[in-house]
Amino acid sequence: MAMRSDDFYMHRALDQARLALAAGEVPVGAVVVDPAGEIIGAGFNAPIGEHDPSAHAEVQALRAACTRLGNYRLDGCTLYVTLEPCLMCSGALIHARLARVVYGAAEPKTGMVESRANLFAQPWHNHCVEVEGGRLAAQAKRLLREFFAARRDASDG
Numbered sequence: 766m767a768m769r770s771d772d773f774y775m776h777r778a779l780d781q782a783r784l785a786l787a788a789g790e791v792p793v794g795a796v797v798v799d800p801a802g803e804i805i806g807a808g809f810n811a812p813i814g815e816h817d818p819s820a821h822a823e824v825q826a827l828r829a830a831c832t833r834l835g836n837y838r839l840d841g842c843t844l845y846v847t848l849e850p851c852l853m854c855s856g857a858l859i860h861a862r863l864a865r866v867v868y869g870a871a872e873p874k875t876g877m878v879e880s881r882a883n884l885f886a887q888p889w890h891n892h893c894v895e896v897e898g899g900r901l902a903a904q905a906k907r908l909l910r911e912f913f914a915a916r917r918d919a920s921d922g
């Protein structure tokens with residue numbers, strides 16, 4: 766499979782976010798793409814359903830990709846995620862030795878790439894991850910708004 770566009774893979778991450786929405790979780794989705802362009806892992810946010818505070822979309826996708834490769838490192842791979850990564854996920858992405866992270870919407874409260882800090886830009890890491898934000902951000906935000914609007918309606922009634 767040849768490498769497709771960033772939009773193509775972000776749409777696959779948005780598909781994962783929709784699965785989270787359908788499961789009643791905050792809609793965030795992620796996919797891991799290998800250097801040849803194949804999606805080797807996908808995941809969506811599921812801390813409630815999995816009883817696991819670390820079950821963010823990024824970690825779920827990393828686990829799937831690492832299991833498939835039989836390796837805890839994902840050299841040369843790119844992760845696409847619909848929302849700016851948090852502290853935990855930014856750390857996991859660095860540990861996985863990803864080449865690149867592409868995210869959708871900024872997360873003003875807990876985002877650790879541009880909103881609160883830029884963990885990836887810190888000079889003490891021994892691995893450098895390339896980062897790009899804002900890819901299909903409007904679609905990612907629309908899903909989040911849908912989720913929180915539905916929750917508000919539920920608590921009003």
Ligand SMILES: [Zn+2]
Pocket residue numbers: 821822823850851852853854855
């Ligand atoms: Zn996270």
